[in-house]
Amino acid sequence: MALNVAIVGSGPAGFYTADSLLKADPACRIDILDRLPTPYGLIRFGVAPDHEKTKNVMRGFARTASDDRVNFYGDVDVGDALSLDELRGMYDAVVLAVGAAHDRQLGIPGEDKAGVVGSATFVNWYNAHPDFVDRTPDLDTSSVVIIGAGNVAIDVARVLVKTPAEMAATDLPAYAAEPIQGAPISDVYMVARRGPVEAKFTNVELREMGHLENCVPQVAAADLPDEVTGEMSPRDRRVREKNLETLRTFAAREADEKPKRVHFVFFASPVEVLGDGRAEAVRFERTRVENGRAVGTGEHFEIPCGLVVAAVGYLSMPVDGAPFDHRYGVVVNDAGRVAPGLYAVGWIKRGPTGVIGTNKPDGRDAAQQIVDDLGSGGGMPGRDGLESLLRSRGRRWVDFEDWRRIEDAEIAAASDGAPRKKLYRREDMYAVLDQQRAAG
Ligand SMILES: Cc1cc2nc3c(=O)[nH]c(=O)nc-3n(C[C@H](O)[C@H](O)[C@H](O)COP(=O)(O)OP(=O)(O)OC[C@H]3O[C@@H](n4cnc5c(N)ncnc54)[C@H](O)[C@@H]3O)c2cc1C
Structure with a gap:
């Protein structure tokens, strides 16, 4: 049987x-x-x-x-x-x-303020997840802070700063493209608790940040060590050495080269989201890395912003x-x-x-x-x-045949170059199926 x-x-x-x-x-x-x-x-x-x-x-x-x-x-x-x-x-x-x-929380005061969003929520929103399409973030700000140093943080930064032409051949839905590309965002800060050697970016994703049409990457040369030290696999060491090499090229870029900037900020731990009801700044404590862990130095600073995206993991x-x-x-x-x-x-x-x-x-x-x-x-x-x-x-x-019909409708509706125009409401998906059944 x-x-x-x-x-x-x-x-x-x-x-x-x-x-x-x-x-x-x-x-x-x-x-x-x-x-x-x-x-x-x-x-x-x-x-x-x-x-x-x-x-x-x-x-x-x-x-x-x-x-x-x-x-x-x-x-x-x-x-x-x-x-x-x-x-x-x-x-x-x-x-x-x-x-x-689900989003992992930052665990700091102020994270419940308006203007603070988890990366799962934010990514689901711009990727047309049926449960998140109405969770439009307030993007009316020149400055965004992304907390986290992994590929998800880089994805969010890139989607926020790419031009309409750079996003034309993608499946970014119009309801997200319009507010993102119409937003007055000029500076995105990606903030990591530890240093560039500990950051979890893969090198292809990091390098891509150096080739954006309208945006220049920025990093403080003083945050970049001369070499990768510590115990790790040869593979990890290679990735980190490549990342350091890429970050060194970013350190040599001029801030006014392009209208937008993505700042890679290392050695900073978020302490509090500040603001009267909604996020107006994030307060950080500077850190140093000891035995692979971030340790606070007692020195604080703030980054003003109107949107905080917490890309600190999933649950x-x-x-x-x-x-x-x-x-x-x-x-x-x-x-x-x-x-x-x-x-x-x-x-x-x-x-x-x-x-x-x-x-x-x-x-x-x-x-x-x-x-x-x-x-x-x-x-x-x-x-x-x-x-x-x-x-x-x-x-x-x-069923899978139904899904193929939905997928075909998405592909047929896509504009030139885009792979698909995603359907994101259950009723619209079922309407496609019902129309096709009615048409025999
Ligand atoms: C923002 C983001 C970007 C990423 N980008 C990349 C990338 O570019 N390249 C790469 O290699 N990896 C990437 N990853 C990692 C990759 O997506 C994951 O490794 C992988 O998707 C995990 O697979 P999974 O099947 O465990 O979970 P998922 O992909 O999350 O699949 C879980 C499925 O279970 C369903 N489900 C949940 N609850 C129920 C329930 N109660 N009943 C029925 N169904 C349910 C969900 O709807 C979902 O379809 C990314 C991850 C994230 C979060």
Whole structure:
């Protein structure tokens, strides 16, 4: 009897798991459920709109979803449409691949003021996530502070300063492009608690900041050490040396070369967001790095700004019916095994770190564990049970053919050069499907 496996979440971790399972047990049947009508998780809602090539991985995922043994159930929230226990009652194995979609807090006074936003919220907004399209930030300011020194911080800075021409061939939605590109922003400060050697940028993303049409990168030469010191892998050392080299070229750039500037500010820890009801400045304490940790020096300074974006990491939320480790923000698991028949992969298993490909080994491990634990012995009703339960509750879902229709409508509506014009309201997506059905 075929093994019936449900994967909750259609981001990279979910798709890599499906892919590995199809190879590990060619007789299995896999159903991928997502709370959103659209597949691909952070590939659609995280990856920056001007990095279309990064999204090419979706093509391979689409091939997996189109396999006869795989079904997609979009707009099915596990925890709302049905419970995890109900799902486990219908499948031989359930794999949690729900990611970590929530903002980590700064933990400083004033962060609840208007004009302070987390990067998850901000990125979801400009990437047309259905739950965030109405969270328009107030961009009426000349100065923005981004707290954090990783690729997400760089993505946010880049999207804020790129010109309309630089963003034309992207899927940045018009409702975000208009306020961003019409904003009087001239200076973006990316502030890191530690130094350039500890910063987590990848070099391609950092170098890109030196080639923007209307914006020049700035960094204080005094913040750049002569060499990379400390214990680290040869690979990490290479990346950091390259980053230092790139930052040295930034230190030589003139502030008035272009109308906008992105300032890389190192050795500064946020202490408080200042302002009367809304953010007007961030107060920082200067730091020095001791044994890899930022230590306060007692010296303070302020950066005036009207918008603060906290890019300090992501958090998972507990999944009802699965044990949760609040300290590490992950589902309690032993190398991916959560409970008999229940597995975890991706950010909900490991925490929010790494790139798309980092999720691949998780998928391989989960597939192997499922085959090892269950053999090929199935017996649970799988999709027949799921569909009759959803129907009995009057729940509609988006299958993969439906998604292809939505995707085709997005591609057809795109202006010249843009890959797609994203639909971002559920009702608009269902309207596309209903119109096509009515047209026969
Ligand atoms: C802003 C940002 C930009 C990034 N850019 C890059 C990049 O350029 N290149 C790169 O290699 N990596 C990038 N990454 C990292 C990469 O996106 C992650 O490594 C990867 O997406 C994590 O995969 P995941 O499947 O664990 O989670 P996700 O991609 O978040 O997928 C989780 C899925 O689960 C669904 N889900 C959640 N709860 C439920 C529920 N209750 N029921 C059903 N479904 C549910 C969600 O809707 C989502 O589709 C970026 C990350 C972020 C945050």
